[in-house]
Amino acid sequence: EKPVPGMELRILIETGQRYLDTKPVVADENGHFEIAVAPGSNVRFSWEESRTEGRYLIDEEWKRQGNYQPPFRKTVNEDEEDLLFEVKLIPVGPLSGRxxxxxxxxxxxxxxxIHADVPSAKADETGKFELKAAFTEREFDLYAESPDGSSAGLAHFKPGATSATITVEPTREFSGEVTNTGGLPAENLKFYMDLRLNGDNIYRVRREPTTDADGKFTAKNLCPQASMYAWWHSDNEDNRDYDYGNADIDLSKLSPGELIRFEAKQYLNTLMGKVVDDKGQPIAKASVRMGSYDLxxxxxxxKQYTTDANGDFEIPRLAPGKAELTITAKGYLTKRFHPDTDSFDFEAVLKPDTAERVNRVKIVDDEDKPLADVAVRLRISTRPGDSKEINKETRRALTDKEGVATFELKPDFVKDIFGRxxxxxxxxxxxxxxxxxxxxEELDIVLRIHKSEQPWxxxxLDMETGKPLPDATARLRSIQVEGSSNYASFPEEDRIVFEADNWGIINFNRFSKKDRISVEVSxxxxxxxxxxxxxxxxEDTVFRLSRAGKVLGKVVRTDDGExxxxxxxxxxxxxxxxxxxxLQVEKAGSFSWDHCAPGQYTLSAMSPTEEGRKLICPSACEAEVKAGQTVNVVVEIEKGVLVCVKKLYAEAGSTYPLRFSKAEHWCVWTKKLYVLSRRTEEALEAQDSSKALKLLEESRGHFYALHKETATFHCNDLIYEFRTEAAKSQPSETLLQAVVKKLDQAAxxxxxxxxxxxxxxxxxxxKKAIGPLLDDGRIDSSEQDSLNKASEVFYRAFGIQYE
Structure with a gap:
């Protein structure tokens, strides 16, 4: 618990917008810091590396354990004194050398x-240098390079070394070759090569080659003993046909004249297909989604794709392989298909959603061989009608000689299914x-099962002492089997439990490392x-658990309701x-939580029932939980004013209610806006942009009608009125001139x-653009076109204010 002199932080202040207001904070030689913020500011901090002074190194492993920020986040209304932030640093000390x-x-x-988070040291005229942060408890390497890059050297040192000599030698030009996963030249790939040193990538030592038409490249001034980290990104400017990727390159292992070689995944295939019903008729506006993320x-x-009026769709820039497509259309059963990514005549047939669902599951081993006579179970939960009781049942089927098990579900049964x-x-x-x-969905999937060889x-461990926790219990929350985009999430009562041994080791027997799992340890x-x-x-499978605090609380009604x-x-x-x-609340309103990590918390109460949705928390309930202590809290709820609106921005919250004499009238108006907003979002999700634009215009008209009714026009309403009138087949010149006059006096x-x-x-x-068009007493077709263009430009700039 030593003070950290010169520790750098950054204070993050919420602004109510998408961006944060940030300010640097630097501790003095005693680790103290002080900064002023406006009262009411919502504040938090972030750790900063010592990239200017190079005095310390933060332990990255400790940060990955959930310590990315100091444990402080709150609305500051008064002075905050005696804050204590603890940070785990890597032990370092000064080093000098030549x-x-x-x-x-x-x-x-x-x-x-020495490290990306420590600034490089600059040698003087005689080659002497000093570093403030060299490792004292682990071996390390130092890399030196001449100013022109013509010579460089790498030297290895034992923990705690305080002096160093680095001998440099001439750097070399290396040649290389990049291929795609199909073995073809990866042409015009722009990538970066950063020095790899002490487990980190030194971006200050970087080369930037680009491959030619044959996938060849050269990189100058490389140290023959060094390791490099090659990486590349993908956007619409550079490498648009490549995926993000990287490769490790150890130059010391290359023989003289040997090429640097690595692969870059490239996307050159285009999948073209058509979606039809069971009678061969095209299905327009069907949603097509790619589930094969590796392609x-x-x-x-x-990204989602949508079929056109002929049921056709096209997915460009795919890697070679079999794609998993999930196709959805209104009135039809969702289904998955597995075409090749270079297919140009693929056809997907959807059945109407009133048809019987035939779910097929093919069981294969790691070699993709089908397994016959294997038992497959389908677990289903149902809740018929308005019943609150959930029924569970399990259906069984054996795989046939092709490894396929089939489950048939009637439409009347499917409508009562609860959950997945x-x-x-x-x-x-x-x-x-x-x-x-x-x-x-009508399932047609392949489920790959593995031989029990490498379980997770x-x-x-105790976070403070590092000692094993033999009383640990692990619960499986979800699993995603290799090769499947579908994950299975288990309700709490059905989670599989695993116990730790005396060393705190938890073996997840019969759960392969080839599959992804989500685990909770307590x-x-x-x-x-x-x-x-x-x-x-x-490979982060170590749970370092912190001592918990306890929360005891009660939910109360401030309006004497139940x-x-x-x-x-x-x-x-x-x-x-x-x-x-x-946390589940008991009938009397009490609740508790025994596994609370130390820190600042907010608490709110909610209920999905019809009565519960009418209740709100009138004020924030905040609590600070400390390890080994119990904190008591009270969460207050009361009946609120019903507002049926999805998104209300800050200005609308204070402006629009004032346009109505009664809150109920405002609610009716906002409910209509909510419906329009929801329909617009649905159109955007279906990529029906023309429909979305029409709905947005309707929403804008909704605002205009409100302002007209309440006589609260602003300038954007008048710009909208002018644009709307000008777009008519026979616009009124008198009305347009009246709008122009009103605009000068509008708020x-x-x-x-x-x-x-x-x-x-x-x-x-x-005004200069439209003035001559309105002065001659008539508007012909050519003038109307110019009128529309001028008003559209103005409208786009200052007429749209979609609250």
Whole structure:
């Protein structure tokens, strides 16, 4: 618990907009800092590296355990004193040395590197240098490079070294070759090569090659003993046909003249298809979504495609392979298909949603061989009609000689399904496999099961002492089987439980490392922690649990009403790592939580019942939880004013209610706006932009009608009125001239107030454009076209204010 002199922080202040107001904070030599903020500011902090002074290094492993920010986040209304932020630093100490050439002469002004978060040291005229942060408890390397890059050297040192000599030698030009996954030249790939040093990438030592038409490249001034990290991105300017990627390059392992070689995934295929019904008629506006993320560029993975009037669709820029397409259309059963990404005549047939669902599951092993006579189970929960009781049932089927098990579901049964059904396969000698099912979908999937060889393993440790926690219990929350885009999520009562041994080791027997799983670990007296295990992700399966505090609370009605049924409290951490827990409330209003990580929290109460949706929390309930202590809280709720609106911006909240004499009238108006907004979002999700634009115009007209009715016109309403009239087949010149006159006396809109000079200039330019068109007493077809264009430009700039 030593003070950290010169520790750098950044204060983050919420502005109510999408951006944050940030200011640097630097501690003095005693670790103290002080900064002023406006009262009412919502404030948090972030750790900053010492990239200017190079005095310290933050422990990245400690940060990854949920310590990315200091544990402080709150609305500041009074002075906050005696704050204590704890940060785990890597032990470092000062080091001095010289950079020499092969003849023992000092290399003037050489740059010496140790870590990306520590600034490079600059040698003097004699090659002498000093570093403030060299590792004291681990071995490390130092890299030195001459100012022109013609010579460089790498030297290895033991922990705690305080002096160093680095001898440089001439750098070399290396040649390389990049191919795509099909073995063809990866042409015109722009990438970066950063120095790899002490487990980090030094961006200050970077080369930027580009491949030619044959996938060849050269990189100059490379140190033959160094390791490099090659990486590339993908956007519409550079590498648009490539995926994000990287490659590790150890130059010391290359023989003289040997090429640097690596692969870059490239997307050159286009999938073209058609969606039809069971009678062969095209289905327009069907949604087509790619589930094979490994075949799609990262920045395109959430994109959806829509069929045109002929049922046709096209998905460009795909990698070679079999795609998984999920196709959805209104009035039809959702279904998945698996065409090749270079197909040009693929046809998808959808059945009407009134048809019987035939779900097919094919069970294969790791070699894709079908497994016959295997038992497959379908777990289903149903809640008929308005019943609150949930019924559970399990259906069983055996796979045929092709490895296919079939489940038929009647439409009347499907409408009562509650939640997502789960398909399960349990075969002796193989790992367990689960996959979730969408009741709206007719499944046709392949479920791959693995031989029980490499199960996931985790360990639970005390965060402070590092000692094992033998009382740890792990629960499986979800699983995503290799090769499937469907995950299975288990309700709390159905989660599989695993116990730790005396060393805190938890073996997830029959759950393969080839599959992704989500796990929650708990220990009495400790905060719960959840992690995702993935073979593609970082190997982070150690749970370092912190001592927990306890929350005891009660929900009360301030308006003397009764508490609704199914009441829950949402506990949200506002400092440090994000924690959200839903706590069930007893009939008398009491609730508790024993696994609360230390930190600042807000609490709110809610109920999904009809009565519960009318209740609000009139004021924020905040609490600070400390390890080993119990905090008592009271969450207040009362009946609120019903407002049926999805999105109300800050200005609308104070402006629009004032236009009505009664709150109920405002609610009727906002409900219509909510319906229009929802329909617009649905059109955008279906990529029907023409429909979305029409709905947005209707919404804008809704605002205009309100302002006209309440005589509260602003300038943007008049611009809208002029544009609407000018677009008619026979616009009224008298009305248009009247609008122009009103505009000079109209109140400015929010946009016009923010940009008064730009608004005045735009209005003058607009008047000059339309003036001659209105002065001759008539508007012919050619004039109307010019009128429309001028008014549209003005409208786009200052007429749209879609609150």
């Amino acid at each position: 950079v020499l050439d092969a003849d023992g002469n000092g290399v003037a002004h050489a740059a010496v590197h 799609v560029q990262q920045n395109e993975r959430r 059904p789960i398909i399960e396969c349990d075969v002796d000698g193989y790992d367990l496999a689960f996959v979730g099912a969408d009741p709206r 393993q985790a360990q639970a 220990v009495p007296g400790y905060a719960k922690e959840q992690k995702y295990f993935s073979e593609q992700g970082p 508490l609704p049924a199914d009441l829950r409290v949402l506990l949200t951490m506002t400092s440090g790592r994000r924690v959200r827990e839903y 400015p809109s929010c946009i016009a107030r923010k940009k008064p000079e730009e608004y005045a200039a735009a209005k003058d330019a607009w």
